Amino acid sequence: MARLDAQVIGAVARKDLRTALGNPTGYVFLTLFVGLTAAAAFLQDAFFSRNLADLALLNRYMPEILVLFVPALTMGAWADERRAGTDELLLTLPVRDGEVVLGKYLGALGMFTIALGFSIVHVVVLSTLGTPDPGLIFSTYLGYWMMGVLFVAVGLLASMMTANPTVAFVLGVLGCGGLVVGARQAWAAGLLGVAVFAGFGALVALVLRPRAPRVGIGAGIGAGSAALWWGTDLATRLAGDADGAVPAFESLFSLLAVPDHFAPFGEGVIQLGDVTFFVAFAAVLLYLSAFLLGRRHW
16 A cells, blocks of 8 residues: 655645634634533533533533534534535646545544633633643543544545535534434434444445435335334333343444443543544544545546
């Protein structure tokens, strides 16, 4: 495999980062992010009744906050360029698809990291009220950043699928939201599994038969996986398992639930398995983005 040029990746990342910071919308994003996370962390009666200098209350809402803010950050990454036609100019340059995708990813992740850096002001507030545990604060912020690592990859993939930023935002929210809600409700994990099967089927159809009706094939495979899901649910109930038992289909895809992998970070525990989940999942999505970008050359 050819090595990726770090200079090209850095140039693309810096270009996107300059665009974000040179636009008033970027500063609106930063302000809203800091303000909303501050409200979730401190504007609750439980914060004072707990009498603890930590971000436990923010941890409860941070996944949902990122579900909205990260797609808002990434929705124009590809959609705006496709709408303006500048993506064609970018793709005619002597650069590899992987370099472009990774550069855009690092640019968006850099903007998210800056927003997260501004939210360090919350730690300053905690320091004035008590003595926060540095190790716990570090692991908590690492968990926030790891969620951003994954959600930025989801948002970029959503932006690549459409030339409309609003549609890209909706797709990004649905993708990130599915990974969050799957931890809250078993049925949401089942729907996530159906979506994964449908998307995989459409992707296979794209590879094997570029002119095949991908939407129809994806819908057909999605319907089949839904039947499998309902079949395992029925089998669980007929087997007379305890009330509330989770069918195998739902329990399998609940493993993709982001809050479950973030929770140890919020408790001061950094587990290799959780770090691997975020990094590996993001890498798979970036590979899919590079693959879809490469299809435009065929």
